[in-house]
Amino acid sequence: MKIVKHIANLGYGSRKQVMAMFREGRVADAAGEVLYADDPVDHAAIRIDGEPLDPPPGLTLMLHKPVGYTCSTKDAGRLIYDLLPPRFRLRSPLLSSVGRLDRDTSGLLLMTDDGALLHRIVSPKSKLxxxxxxxxxxxxxxxxxxxxxxxxxxxxxxxxxxxxxxxxxxxxxxxxxxxxxxxxxxxxxxxxxxxxxxxxxxxxxxGGLAQGDLPAGEWRILGEQDLRVLFGAF
Missing domain, CATH: 3.30.70.1560 (Alpha-L RNA-binding motif)
Known part of the structure; x- marks a missing residue:
């Protein structure tokens, strides 16, 4: 995938806006060397305004949803996406909640852009x-x-x-x-x-994954070990 499309799919802007970032010299590698739109470069080596890119597709996170937030991208009022970096709402593939917690329910909510993982978690066969x-x-x-x-x-x-x-x-x-x-x-x-x-x-x-001491309104990215705990013994 071309670097411009990749950055746009992470929610940093439209392809036109990402191209403008390149022209302005805002996209560089880990050593600070300015990158060009046709440079072959790995995700981990890219910096925008000196900061590493958000995680690539395959992102899964846990959120401590407070009362008063809705699991939606469009409803009126406060949304779970308001608790995340604004770019996360614009990612493609979409970062979706895994099931829902209603507005008046708090607690552990999983979100992922991995459709196969989402299906595995919510499937009755998983028995989570x-x-x-x-x-x-x-x-x-x-x-x-x-x-x-x-x-x-x-x-x-x-x-x-x-x-x-x-x-x-x-x-x-x-x-x-x-x-x-x-x-x-x-x-x-x-x-x-x-x-x-x-x-x-x-x-x-x-499943085996607990909210733990994650404060209300906070989130953290899940790794492979977290997913093994999720589907492990409980």
Whole structure:
């Protein structure tokens, strides 16, 4: 791929804008030598205004999504892309969220521009558990764990029972819920089916990958070891 197209696909600008960067001498190699648009050069050796390029295609990251942000590129209001470098929203292929967290749910969100990896993560065949911490409006009754684990719970408007899920009571109004599928607003709807209401919801883990101490609104790039942890034992 030509260097101009490569830089444009990373979101630095249109091809015309990237060409202007070359003419202005803003694109150089690691030694500071100005590059030309037809120079053969590896991604790792390119600098723009003295800074290395953003990661090449194949980028996967984890984001600690705060409450109030929407997993969308177009919706009104605050978007998850507002928490990332502006160029990331313009990358091609698109950097997409792997599934969604609704506006009022916080926690671990994965994003990638690797379509095959995205499909592998969200596929039911992967059986990646998702762990949520829920704060409830009312005390737990005590029978929710058995109900959620039964494999017979039906959500309103659906005709297929949920897969068994695990519930751990942390306090009278706090619970840890582990899901093995990803239906629309599933955690909130499960507690509603049990006669309760979720006041706050946070996703802390996907597969073997935990949010850890990543602060709200922050993100980090995932490496091969992270992906092995994601799909590893959990």
């Amino acid at each position: 558990p998702k762990v949520y911490e829920a704060t409830l409006a009312q005390d737990l009754r005590g029978d929710e764990a058995a109900l959620f684990a039964s494999g017979t719970l039906m959500l309103d408007g659906e005709d297929k029972p949920l897969l068994p899920a695990q519930l751990e009571a942390l306090s009278p109004r706090q619970a840890r819920l582990t899901l093995h599928e990803g239906r629309y607003h599933q955690a909130r709807r499960m507690f509603a089916a049990a006669g309760n209401h979720v006041a706050a919801l946070h996703r802390s883990r996907i």
